[in-house]
Amino acid sequence: MFVQFFYMLRERGVPVTPTSFLRLQKALSLGVIGSIDDFYTAARSILVKSERYFDTYDQVFAHYFRGATILEMEDVELTDIAKALLEEWLKHPQEMAEALGLDEEQLSRYTPEELIRYFLDRLKEQKEAHHGGNRWIGTGGTSPVGHSGDHPGGMRVGGTSRNKSAVKVAMERRYRDYSQEGPLTEIQMSEALKRLRRMIPHGPRDVVNVDKTIYETMRNGGEISIVFDRRLSDRLKVILMIDNGGWSMDPYIGIVQTLFNYARSQFKDLKIYYFHNTLYSSIWLDPQRHLRPEAIEEFTRRDPETRLIIVGDAAMAPYELTGANAAIYVGQKESRTSEERLKFLARTFRHAVWLNPQPESSWGYTWTIGAIWKIFPMFELTLDGLEKAVQHLMKRH
């Protein structure tokens, strides 16, 4: 029964397995499903294993039992659109001027940084009237924590309806909002970063070591001798370096903030530094990158077991990486290239990763990403990438 329904679900991308389908048949034969309403709920709980597919299930159900049309829907995230549009527009300043309602002369007075901000502000105005501060971490007291303004409205509250037929319920598409992947939340981060710890005996000896106790007791000729150990606790040292400069990192503010908040609450020994695009002779402890610089050479004095995590899009002009005097700030005199600095860090800390918020598929298009990739193992700033990065950080070299 309902074989076609099963295949329709598969076609629409719901991962239904034959086993679960057989289980549905068993449920039918057991007589626990008495009506189409029962079928709707029972089949969903048996076949569909994630709320992300509930919406597709609803559509297929409505289609199968009522012939409703299935909509093709592609959700593209705002940031992606913004990025793509910008890249296109930067090539055609005139079009851009028209679209933003400025004339070209006005436009030319803006720096790219101002332009992007202007553009993003405009986009946000359209989406959400009172969008809060779009500030970088640490620069303001009220940064919007972990919640992304780029996903307007957030998750809708799916109500439970009563006294309605299953098809009607299905056609309401209550789970539409669950079908898209939300931004990475702190909970998910903690899930991925949970294994990033280093257990070291610490504190008073208050845990019984059973094996040693038995051994010592035997040696004692049966006279009990209890051996205590120190409790294991997490002593992992982490250095987090964040690229917080320029507009190229702007779309990722939300996600980096989440990482930042998690790191601050989780790791006991954490140092956070800031840089712009890439590293030169010094790196800053303050987010404005102005007041408290620290020389890169100083890092040799740190524990080499420290885990170094660098977050940045690694996208910049090639000369910033390879030029000997390439720092984009006036007055910053450099003796060595940024590339050398990065290599120095990679040598100092055996456990280091670079997290890139850009999707891995696009890395090949930027030369500097490839160059940095050769120095540091690079991972996407997604759940999957984080997990891989943690695996790498915990590897014994």
Next chain:
Amino acid sequence: MKPIGEPYRFHGASKYVLDDELAKIVNVSMALEMPLLLKGEPGTGKTMLAYAIAESLAMPLIVLNVKSSMKLLDALYQYDTLTRLNDSRFGDSKRDVSNIEEYIRMGKIGQAFVSDCRTVLLIDEIDKADTDFQDDMLDVLDQMQFDIMEIDKTVTAKNRPVIIITSNAKKDLSDPFLGRCNFHHIAFPDPEMMRMILNVHFPDLSEELARASLLTFYRLREFRGIEKKPATRELINWVRALQSDPDFVVKTLENGEIPYLGVLFKKSLDLNLALQQAGRARK
């Protein structure tokens, strides 16, 4: 089709408001003898559901609170070596030191298996454990038996427990795990449902207070930038706080003032954000 001869049917318990959909799913899972995996935002009553099922089926409830450091063995049984060592040294207990079985203690899953009557086994927050734990555990629950290595004995479930598993994380559990469970996602209750939940907890709640507090509550949930949104538990505590304050009048809420925000927002950052936004709304 054979007639419905199921002795146990689940209808809902005194303190838990159950919607039809969920009741059906619980019944189907029980009929299929499959664990039911419940996902949903914190505060949607995942854990409470297991309590309600146990109450309405009149079965004892066994709760396994999963911890991140937990090994599967801890949930099955424990071999109490220290007690045995102590007994062998001093010999003042009634236990037989040469019989290891006397030093085996059942863990939560073990208890559910050896219980003389059918039980409800709640495995709470499974997502805290690592995937190995999850998969291995389902093997045990599938076969309804496990081995005690020390005494080479197999424990088989006398009665198949009703298994409820809850998960908070948005991260998906592993495919083999999902394949063996029935799945349900509990949506956050809509105002109508929430009203019923409030009525269950506060039978003497006045109409206007209920309306005003719900209105405020759902408005608060809309606030931007909140990391941990107030959920059912917070609402109930909040209404309790409002009720017990002798100076409180419903008018306050209607004026847009929100007393006891701290009951609703548990994180200081959230509280600050909420205070700002609540203040803005008043003007």
